Amino acid sequence: MSRSTLLLSDLHLPNTPSPLRERFLSFLAGPARKAEAVYILGDLFEVWIGDAEGLADYRPEAQALRALRDSGVRVCYQHGNRDFMLGAAFAKAAGLELLADPIIVKLAGEPTLLSHGDIWCTDDLPYQRWRRFSRNPVAQFVYRRLPRAWRQKVAGQARGDGTRNKPAAxxxxxxxxxxxxxxxxxxxxxxxxxxxxxxxxxxxxxxxQVERLVLADWRPELCEYLQIDDAGLIRKTVPG
Structure with missing residues (x-):
């Protein structure tokens, strides 16, 4: 049997001490070491204002991700709606392979389309407008050159307005x-x-017949990832 592929998303790790961060480090040192590849489909971090700040705030995660890559496991990353500004400097330090969104990869022999998923939330028109603007290279160039306090304010407003007062549908x-x-x-x-x-x-x-699998977001009571291998697909949890 071939080694497994593990997929996870929406951990929303804060830049302060958190049980979620501890569980993620446990995942990287445990189940991930036995995998062939780990795919993180966005929103690993709660907010991202720049690689310099990210490397300072998330040094343990960057080091653990790099150690996983150096052990022979591919570590692939798609941007999410919270950490879409994660750039080449952090990716290099953490050993991340940045992926396009969406992208087709073969998992256990099955061509599979991977995405963070927000590109298909097309009923949320204000968000889609924000998404197009925020991914614009010129907008990102300007944002990266704002003072840190301004970048934090913009990121905080974008995060707070993401789902506020919007119908669930x-x-x-x-x-x-x-x-x-x-x-x-x-x-x-x-x-x-x-x-x-x-x-x-x-x-x-x-x-x-086709299937769409939605990954779980992480929360203190349940930290879940998806394992795929020749035996099939199974959702697993990181022990607390």
């Missing part, structure tokens, strides 16, 4: 967007995070 992925993704990429499996609604959706797309 528009915070989930759009059904047509998902169907279009399956059709466009020709895959039978999508894995994503972002929505904090972990489950498996089985769909019929043009006469073929």
């Amino acid at each position: 528009i915070l989930d992925v759009n059904a047509d967007a998902i169907r279009n993704a399956f059709a466009e990429h020709g895959v039978a499996r999508i894995i994503h995070g972002h929505t904090h609604r972990p489950t498996v959706h089985v769909l019929d797309i043009d006469g073929r």
